[in-house]
Every structure is written in C-alpha cells, then in structure tokens.
Amino acid sequence: MKKMTMTQKILAKHAGLDYVEPGQLIMASLDMVLGNDITTPVAVKEFRKIGLTKVFDKEKIAIVPDHFCPNKDIKSAEQVKFIREFAKEMEITNFFEVGQMGIEHALLPELGLVTAGDVVIGADSHTCTYGALGAFSTGVGSTDMASGMASGKAWFKVPEAIKFELKGKFNKNVSGKDLILHIIGMIGVDGALYKSMEFTGEGVRNLNIDDRFTIANMAIEAGAKNGIFPVDEITLDYIREHSKKPYDIFEADKEAVYSEEHVIDLSTIKMTVSFPHLPDNTRTIDEVGTVTIDQSVIGSCTNGRIEDMRIAANILKGHKIHKDVRCIIFPATQKIWKQAMNEGLFDIFIDAGAAVSTPTCGPCLGGHMGILAKGERSVSTTNRNFVGRMGHPESEVYLCSPAVAAASAILGRIASPDELEEI
Amino acid sequence: MKASGKVIKYGHNVDTDVIIPARYLNTSDPKELASHCMEDIDADFSKKVNQGDIMVALNNFGCGSSREHAPIAIKESGISCVIANTFARIFYRNAINIGLPILECRQAAEEINEGDYVTVDFLTGDIFNETQNKKYVAKPFPPFMQEIIENNGLIGYIKKTLK
Numbered sequence: 001m002k003k004m005t006m007t008q009k010i011l012a013k014h015a016g017l018d019y020v021e022p023g024q025l026i027m028a029s030l031d032m033v034l035g036n037d038i039t040t041p042v043a044v045k046e047f048r049k050i051g052l053t054k055v056f057d058k059e060k061i062a063i064v065p066d067h068f069c070p071n072k073d074i075k076s077a078e079q080v081k082f083i084r085e086f087a088k089e090m091e092i093t094n095f096f097e098v099g100q101m102g103i104e105h106a107l108l109p110e111l112g113l114v115t116a117g118d119v120v121i122g123a124d125s126h127t128c129t130y131g132a133l134g135a136f137s138t139g140v141g142s143t144d145m146a147s148g149m150a151s152g153k154a155w156f157k158v159p160e161a162i163k164f165e166l167k168g169k170f171n172k173n174v175s176g177k178d179l180i181l182h183i184i185g186m187i188g189v190d191g192a193l194y195k196s197m198e199f200t201g202e203g204v205r206n207l208n209i210d211d212r213f214t215i216a217n218m219a220i221e222a223g224a225k226n227g228i229f230p231v232d233e234i235t236l237d238y239i240r241e242h243s244k245k246p247y248d249i250f251e252a253d254k255e256a257v258y259s260e261e262h263v264i265d266l267s268t269i270k271m272t273v274s275f276p277h278l279p280d281n282t283r284t285i286d287e288v289g290t291v292t293i294d295q296s297v298i299g300s301c302t303n304g305r306i307e308d309m310r311i312a313a314n315i316l317k318g319h320k321i322h323k324d325v326r327c328i329i330f331p332a333t334q335k336i337w338k339q340a341m342n343e344g345l346f347d348i349f350i351d352a353g354a355a356v357s358t359p360t361c362g363p364c365l366g367g368h369m370g371i372l373a374k375g376e377r378s379v380s381t382t383n384r385n386f387v388g389r390m391g392h393p394e395s396e397v398y399l400c401s402p403a404v405a406a407a408s409a410i411l412g413r414i415a416s417p418d419e420l421e422e423i
Numbered sequence: 424m425k426a427s428g429k430v431i432k433y434g435h436n437v438d439t440d441v442i443i444p445a446r447y448l449n450t451s452d453p454k455e456l457a458s459h460c461m462e463d464i465d466a467d468f469s470k471k472v473n474q475g476d477i478m479v480a481l482n483n484f485g486c487g488s489s490r491e492h493a494p495i496a497i498k499e500s501g502i503s504c505v506i507a508n509t510f511a512r513i514f515y516r517n518a519i520n521i522g523l524p525i526l527e528c529r530q531a532a533e534e535i536n537e538g539d540y541v542t543v544d545f546l547t548g549d550i551f552n553e554t555q556n557k558k559y560v561a562k563p564f565p566p567f568m569q570e571i572i573e574n575n576g577l578i579g580y581i582k583k584t585l586k
C-alpha cells in the first residue's frame with residue numbers, strides 16, 4: 001500500500017477510497033458546509049437554480065452572519081434577512097444571530113461543530129482554520145457552498161503537501177502568529193499554492209490550541225489549500241471540552257511523500273511584522289525601524305481568541321494607549337467576550353483607553369468599526385494587508401501578533417513589548 | 424468555444440480585494456459589482472473595458488478571499504477570458520464553477536502586452552497573439568472540469584448528477 005499524508009488519508013476516507021494520490025480528482029462527502037453574510041446570499045441564489053426544496057442535512061450546514069454584522073447599513077441588513085429566511089425555510093439548525101454569533105472560524109470549533117477527521121468546506125477562505133483540530137477544511141466559493149448544501153459533496157483535487165517539522169519552543173512574547181508570518185515570508189504568498197501545509201514534529205506540543213488555530217488560519221495566505229496539525233492530547237482536551245461529535249484521528253504515514261520539507265526551530269523565530277501590501281512582505285521586529293501608527297486592531301478569526309486577549313491585556317496592563325492611536329479590540333465570539341470580561345481583561349483594556357467591540361469581522365475586511373482614512377496606518381492582528389483592505393486604497397495595514405499590536409498601541413509606533421520592559 | 428479581444432494586463436498577486444473591494448460586498452448584483460471591478464488599482468477599468476476583452480496577469484491571480492463576487496465582477500464587466508501564470512486556488516475553482524474561462528500559461532502571460540489583440544480557444548488551450556504573431560498552448564482542462572463546463576457550471580453538473 002502506498003503511503004499517504006494526513007490530508008490524503010482524510011480525503012481518501014471521505015471519498016470511500018483506500019488510497020488517493022496527489023492530482024487525483026475526487027468527490028468527497030462533507031461533514032460541514034459553512035457560509036457567511038457575504039457569500040451565502042450568492043449561494044442561496046445558486047441553490048434555488050438546482051430546484052431542490054431541502055438541503056442535504058439541516059444539521060450539517062452553518063450560516064454565520066459576521067462580516068457586516070451587527071448590520072452596518074440597509075443593504076447588509078437585507079442580505080442577512082435574505083439568508084435568515086432561507087435558513088428558516090430549510091430548517092437549518094446552525095444559523096447564528098447577533099448575540100449568539102461570533103466570527104465563524106472561532107465560533108464553529110467553540111461550538112463543537114467541527115472536529116478531528118472531518119471534511120469541511122466553507123464559503124470563506126479562512127475555513128482552513130480547523131486544520132488546527134486535525135480536520136481537512138478549506139475555503140471554497142458560493143457555488144461550491146450551494147452544491148454542497150444540495151448534495152453533501154464537493155469535488156477536490158488531492159493536494160501535494162509541504163511538511164513543516166517544528167522543534168523547540170518559542171521565546172518570550174513570540175507566538176503562533178510570528179511563526180506563520182515567518183513561514184509566509186519564507187515561502188511567499190503563493191509558496192504553497194494548491195498544496196497542503198502539514199505541521200509535525202515535537203515542537204507541535206509546545207503550541208497551545210489557539211496558536212495552532214492562528215497558524216492553520218493563515219495557510220491560505222501562502223496560497224495553500226489547507227493547513228493541518230496532528231491530533232495530540234492538547235487537541236483532544238479541546239475537542240472533549242467543546243464537542244460531542246464523534247472524531248476520527250488520522251496520522252500521516254512515516255514514509256509519506258512531501259513536495260518540500262522544512263525544519264523550523266521555534267526558538268529561532270522572532271516577532272514578525274508584514275508590511276504593506278502583501279503578507280509575505282515580512283520583517284522581524286528589529287528590522288522594522290520607526291513606523292508611526294494611527295490605529296491598532298486586536299481581534300479577528302486569526303487572533304481574537306481568549307489567549308490573544310490575555311496576551312494583549314498582559315501588555316496593556318498599567319499603560320495608556322498613545323494619544324495619537326485608536327486601539328480597537330474584538331473578542332471573536334460571545335463566549336470569549338464573556339470569558340475576557342470575567343477574567344477582568346476589559347477593565348485593563350478600558351483603563352488603558354482601548355475600545356472593546358462586540359464580535360464582528362468589522363475592520364478586518366474594511367467593513368465597519370475602524371475604517372482607515374487616506375494615508376492612515378494600522379497595525380492589526382488580522383491576516384491580510386492588501387491595498388484597501390481596511391479602508392482607503394491609500395491606507396496601510398501592518399500585520400502582527402497581539403503582543404506587538406498592544407505594545408505598538410502604547411508606543412504609537414510599531415514596537416516590541418520588550419521595549420516596554422526596558423522603560 | 425473561442426474568444427478574441429484586446430488585452431488588459433496586470434502584474435503579480437492581483438488579490439480579490441482589488442478585484443472587488445469589500446466595501447461593495449453588501450450587494451451581490453453583478454452589474455453593481457462590475458462597476459467597481461479593479462477600481463483600487465485601475466480606476467478607469469470599468470470605463471475602458473470592452474465586451475470580449477481578455478485579462479492577462481502574472482503569478483497567483485485572485486489570491487485572498489473566497490468571494491465569488493470577484494470572478495462574477497470580471498465576467499460581468501465583459502472580460503471573456505483570464506490568462507495568468509498561476510491562479511490562486513479558490514479563484515480557480517470559482518471561475519470554473521461560474522463559467523468564467525481561465526487559462527494558465529506562463530509564457531503567454533509573460534509575453535503578451537497591454538493592448539495586444541489575442542484569440543483564445545478554451546477547449547484546446549490554444550492562445551494566439553495576433554499583434555505579435557505568436558502562438559502558445561495552455562494546459563487544457565482535465566475531463567472532469569470539461570464536464571462541469573459542458574453542463575454550464577457546477578450547478579448544472581450537480582443538477583444532472585442529483586437526478
């Protein structure tokens with residue numbers, strides 16, 4: 001029997017095959033089909049063209065209005081109304097209103113709707129996030145979502161894989177975000193195009209689950225189809241706490257073939273910032289120079305989880321946001337919001353002079369709640385710094401970790417939290 | 424299936440946020456989307472594009488978000504085909520699924536210039552640059568994708584297979 005990567009094994013199982021090879025086109029069964037308030041309206045229109053009156057499984061579809069929600073204008077409200085009515089008509093159980101919703105990729109794992117061994121498609125490019133749990137998950141478009149809702153299946157080309165073998169441990173103030181920005185800087189925004197990024201090695205156990213979500217989340221920023229982690233005790237602790245769904249553990253064969261292999265010692269990773277206008281335009285914190293900022297955004301599906309909130313609070317504690325900076329913090333879900341509140345993190349944020357928002361994608365995609373004017377600059381824990389991503393086409397976004405975003409908010413320029421300790 | 428038209432050319436890593444900025448995603452109306460297509464890197468695009476024109480770009484065209492609004496905006500603006508070195512994978516999928524012909528051909532993408540007149544045959548992958556009198560052959564679609572295209576996109580294909 002030929003050897004397979006973790007991704008190949010999950011896909012083979014879901015295609016009802018014993019073996020699949022890179023390049024092979026397969027039809028795989030789906031455990032979850034996801035959409036948001038931007039992509040679902042298009043999917044609903046396509047679904048109607050098929051002429052079905054029922055979805056394939058009303059419990060295996062999740063619709064999360066999170067991008068322009070709470071609705072920012074009349075058109076957004078109409079888009080959500082349209083998909084809300086569809087969800088009601090189809091009796092889709094996983095439709096989440098403001099008040100229950102969160103940013104989709106933080107919400108689905110937290111509600112236990114995705115688990116190890118699943119195949120998940122989402123009409124949102126950061127659907128690759130669930131690879132942190134040992135699932136195969138990938139972003140698709142609205143038409144794929146429509147056909148997935150109808151048939152419970154999707155076509156895939158089995159990807160080749162790149163192996164990232166991790167060893168060692170991060171130094172202080174360095175986190176999963178720095179690692180993934182480093183990797184994207186190293187291989188480029190198309191360095192993993194059409195491929196799978198498989199993370200392995202003894203260093204994996206030194207990454208907490210939130211680090212893993214952050215890393216898998218940004219696999220798409222290297223062009224990858226998915227990013228995936230092995231399932232270990234840390235994964236299982238998370239899964240058992242959040243999900244009642246049966247899970248399935250897949251392991252890559254030792255002799256599996258990879259198109260590239262990289263060994264990364266986590267102790268060599270430095271805090272990293274992506275300069276405009278591509279995520280691979282990275283510099284380590286000591287190479288940044290003086291870059292003043294107008295805004296600092298902490299949140300999103302990349303870095304809006306409880307660990308991110310704690311890191312930011314730890315740095316902001318006892319400090320004030322720089323007078324020329326607006327600092328906006330977005331816990332990614334209601335549950336994270338409540339936990340941050342109960343842990344007293346909001347006192348720290350508000351005393352420092354930061355604003356805390358209800359969960360939303362908001363400024364991450366230039367939607368609302370922190371749009372930049374012409375010439376303005378923001379550090380952000382989000383995942384894209386394309387032209388116009390956070391507002392005016394002549395504004396700038398610098399991607400970084402929550403630690404760097406918090407330190408920068410205090411100092412008014414892109415800065416390392418180490419500088420605050422020296423003061 | 425053929426197309427001919429004048430070329431509008433862009434560089435590497437044209438992302439979905441410049442193809443259609445998120446601020447316009449509060450609608451899914453193709454006409455409205457098309458009227459803002461490419462505006463953040465090419466303010467005059469919607470004025471200069473003519474029905475049948477061909478878009479050419481370099482590496483990783485369509486990187487970024489999964490918004491199908493991006494290929495929809497390009498298609499609705501009149502572009503008959505996109506030729507690039509490589510496409511980002513979700514964009515590639517979406518284009519096939521909605522029936523916007525796209526071809527990967529590095530040599531053609533590198534050598535074709537803005538304003539050249541180009542003819543493309545989608546099924547064979549033949550690309551002919553009339554201005555420069557040069558011929559190229561792109562990777563043809565695998566049979567599975569041809570079937571999707573023959574059924575007028577993924578929805579037509581699913582409709583047929585669900586029967």
Ligand code: SF4
Binds near residue numbers: 103126
């Ligand atoms: S937080 Fe940003 S990247 Fe994540 S789903 Fe929302 S818009 Fe997309």
